[in-house]
Amino acid sequence: MRKTTLAAFAGLAVLAIATPLAAQAPAAPATPAPPAAPPMWPATVGAAPGVIQSLLVDNDEVRIRRLWIPVGLKQEMHFGGGGWTEISMQMSEGDLQIQVDDKIYRSKKGDVVYQPRNPAKHAYTNMGGNPVEIVIFALKKK
16 A cells, blocks of 8 residues: 555655646747838828838938738739839848739848839738738939
């Protein structure tokens, strides 16, 4: 009987030690939140619902915007505003499709896409499982 009691006690001790350790297992990583940004710039020409835009710089020569494109977003083809040349750079990991007129680009972090002076139609589609951050440089001078 003594061996049975010791075995039962040892089993309870292992259970008591293992339970708190299992409860402290690391949590799965959360979906990244949009990056902190300057005050929100209203969604205007061509902005799809769910896109977050921030105006970083706007003067006589250049307009620089930061866009955060959520998972699953698919924009319709549209004309950009202003008639300016635009250069976009993907700042975060992700799988972004950029269509400019009849050309389709697959973009990853660090890639740059040139959009000639409008009237070029374009659209962004987030093809991956992560939100994508891009920065768009619009050159106003001709």
